[in-house]
Amino acid sequence: MLTVYDLKNQQMLQQPNFWDLTTGFDSFRGVSFVGSFRIIEDELLPRFKTIKLILGMEDNRTGQKMEQVYNVPRRVQELEAASDTFLNRISDESLQLRFTKKDLFHSKYFLLENETDFVLFNGSMNLTKQAMTKNHEVVWMYHGQKDQPADQAIYQAHRALFKSNFTEDSTDYLNRKLIDQIRGKDRQTITAVLTDEVANEVNTQVSLSKDEITAVSDDQAREKVLKPHWVKAVQAVYTPKGNKRRDQSQANENAKVLYYQAFSQAEKRVIQANDLYPKPMWTYDEDERAVLVQNTVTNQYEPLVEPELTKEDLETFVDVVDSFRTNKVRDESLQALTAFLYLMTAPMIWKIQEIYRHSNFSRSADQVPLSLVLIGRGTTGKTLLVRDYFKPFTGDTSPSVQYAEINNSNSARSERAVNFLDHYLRSKRFISPMIIDELYENFFHLKVATNAIKQWSNTITGIHNTSVFAMNHNASSKGINNLEEITKRVYYLSFEAGWLPQADQKYDYHILQNSLNDHLYRTVVYRLNQRLNHLSGDEESRLIHDYLSLTREILKEILAEFGFTDRLAAIIDQHYDYKQDQNKTIWRMLLAENNFKNVYFTDGDDQHFTVSKAIFNDLKSNMYQNNNETLDNYFNMLPRELGIGIVQNDIGMVLNIDKFDHFIGEPLVRRYYERQHQKDHQQDALSQLIALQQEESKQRAIADQKRDQLLNELAKKQTQKSTSFFGRLFGKDK
Secondary structure, three states: OEEEEEOOOOEEEEOOOHHHHHOOOOEEEEEEOOOOOHHHHHHHHHHOOEEEEEEOOOOOOOOHHHHHHHOHHHHHHHHHHOOHHHHHHHHOOOEEEEEEOOOOOOOOEEEEEOOOEEEEEEEOOOOOHHHHHOOOEEEEEEEEEOOOHHHHHHHHHHHHHHHHHHHOOEEEOOOHHHHHHHOOOOHHHHHHHHHHHHHHHHHHOOOOOHHHHHHHHOOOOOOOOOOOHHHHHHHHHEOOOOOEOOOHHHHHHHHHHHHHHHHHHHHHOOOOHHHHOOOOOEEEEOOOOEEEEEOOOOOOEEEOOOOOOOHHHHHHHHHHHHHHHHOEOOOOHHHHHHHHHHHHHHHHHHHHHHHHHHOOOOOOHHHOOOEEEEEEOOOOOHHHHHHHHHHHHHOOOOOOEEHHHHHOOOOOOOHHHHHHHHHHHOOOOEOOOEEEEEEOOOHHHOHHHHHHHHHHHHHOOOOOOOEEEEEEOOOOOOOOOOOHHHHOOEEEEEEOOOEOOHHHOOOOHHHHHHHOOOHHHHHHHHHHHHHHHOOOHHHHHHHHHOOOHHHHHHHHHHHHHOOOHHHHOOOOOOOOOHHHHHHHHHHHHHHHHHOOOOEEOOOOOOOEEEEEHHHHOOOOOOOOOOHHHHHHHHHHOOOHHHOOEEEEEOOEEEEEHHHHHHHHOOOHHHHHHHHHOHHHHHHHHHHHHHHHHHHHHHHHHHHHHHHHHHHHHHHHHHHHHHHHHHHHHOOOOO
16 A cells, blocks of 8 residues: 655655546656556546656666667557557647656656645555555655745755656657657557657667667567567567667568568457456346346356345445535546436336337437436546446456457447447347447547447347446547537436545445445345336336436435435436536636626626627637627527526627536526625625614614603603692692
C-alpha cells in the first residue's frame, strides 16, 4: 500500500489517494515507468494543462534500453489506442513524452506546480495503478511556496535536475511532426513511420554501445532471453558484433517485415469470445416462460427462483445509490439509480421489445435501448459502477472485460468489437448483459458501430442480451453522438462530478463493494418476468410509455416492504434525460462564462429576467453559423412543458427566474437577482424602519396627549371634591 511521508509537516500519511494530493496544480513534470498510456489519458490529461514525462524503466534486465528504442510494435499499439485528445496534446506540446537517450531512467520523481505553489514526490512509486493501490510503496512529499526562501533550495534543485534530464538526457517518444502521418492510419502505416523514425533517432539522438547491441543481437552472448520481435529487428539492423549492416535501407525494410509478422502472429492469438462472457450465464426457456441460470458447479441450467432478500441486502443497495449523492461534489444519485434500474431490466429487454411489437399502443420497439453507456471524465464513478458494483450486484464472477480485449486494440478500428457484440447478441440464447469498460471514446461516431446499432435494433427479434459500457469522454474529444437514431437505441448516463476528499465521504466504497450481492437483482428479475407473463392493460400502457416503469414499480414495492421508501423517494420516479442534463450544463456554462453581463431585470418584476442576444458575441464554444441560430438553439434547450421561456425575439429572450432555476437544479438566477437588488432591499428595509419609527413616535405622542388629558381631568375632579367637602363643613354650600 502507498505510504507518503510529508517532509514539511513531518508526518506519515497512511494509504493516501495520490491524486488527491495533486489537487490544485496545473503543471506536471516527472520520471516514471507507466504500464500503459491509459493512466496518462485517465489521470494526467484531465488534471494538468502541461505535462512533461520521461518514461523510465522498471528494472535493469538485459536489453531494456534496446527494447525501449526498438520495440516498435509496443509503440504502435500505444498510439493506436491513443485518443484524439492524447494526440492533440502531443501535437500542441502540452503533453511531452520522452525516453532514454543514453542511460536508462530508473528514478521516480514528480514536480507539480501552479502559479504560487509546488509539490515534490520522490520514492519508489511508478505511475501505475498497481503501484498506487496494491504494492508497498514509500514516497516522500514536500509542499512549498515559490516565494518562500526556505523552500527555494529544494525547488530549484529539482527544477534543474528535471531540466537536465529532459533536455540533455532524453529524446522524444514521438516527434510531434509525425502526428498527421499516423492519425487515423492503419497499423502497417504507423509501423512504417515509426520504424523510419527509430532509424533516424539512432543516427542522431540515441546513443547505443556495441556491448548493448551485442548483448541483444548475438545469440551466444545473450542469457536465456527469448527472441521477441524487437530482438529480431535489432538483429536485422546490426551484426552480432554490434556493427550496423552495410545496406541500412534494406535493413530497415527487413525490420518492418519482422514487425508486421509480429502483429500477424499476435492477431492469431485472439482471446476466445466464450472466455469473456459473463459467468454464470443466464438464458430463457420460452416454453416455460422462465429465466434459467447456469449452475457453476454442474454447468446445468436451472430455473431462477426468488431468493431470500434481507434488510441488509436492500440497505447496501440504497447506500450505493446514496453514495453518488453524499460522496460527490454534486449529486449524481439519479444517474446511479437509473443505471441499476436498466441493469435489473436488462435480462428482460428482449421481452419488453416483443411486447412493444405486438402492442395496440403504437410505439416502435427501437424505442427500447439495446445498450446503456456510462459517460465520465476521469475518476467520476463510471468504472466504479461497471467494475466494482455491477459485477457483484448481478452475481457475475467473470473478470472485468475491457474494450481492448474484445477489439484486440483500443483503436478507432472497431470491426472486431462490433463482430464480438454481434455474435453475442445473435446467440438467440443468452440474456446476461455484457458489461464492458473503457469503450473507445468515439465509438458511437464510427460508421461500423452506428450501422450495427441500427441494424441490431431493427432486425434482431426474440431472445437476446444487452450491452453496458463505460466510456471516458474528455472535454476536448468529439461531442457525444446525440442524433435521435442513436439516442433512442443507446441510453446515455453522464457522470461528471468529482469525489469529495475521502475524509468527507459518508460511505467507504470498499465496504459497499464487499457487501453487495445478487439477491436484489435476482428478486427484481424474477418478479419482472412474472409481471410480463401476466401483463394487465394498465401495466402494458405504462410499459409502452416507459420501458423501465415495471422495474421501478417492483423496486418501490420492495423498498416499502423493508421501510426504505423515504431513502430514494426524491429520485425514484424521475426520468434521467442525457440531453436535458447536458443542456443544463451548457446553460450553466453560458451564464458563468458571461458572468451575467448580458442578463437584465425589469424594475418591479421579480419573476422574469432577460437574456440579451449579445451574450453570444464572445461565446468561445459557438458552433453555430450566427447568433440567431445560437439564440434559437439555446432557447430550444429549455423544456417547453416547464414553462421557462416566456418570449423570444431578435434581441434576446425573456425567461421565468424560478422555473429556470428549477430546470438548472440550483437558484442560480435568483441568487444573482438578490445580489443585484440587495441595496434596494436594504433601502426598502431602512425606509420601512423609519416609517415604523415615525408611526411609533406618532402613536406615542397621541398616547402622551391622552394621558395628559386624563391627568388634567382627574386633577380637576379632585379639586372639585375638595371644595365641596370644606363648604359643607363650614356651612358654605355652593
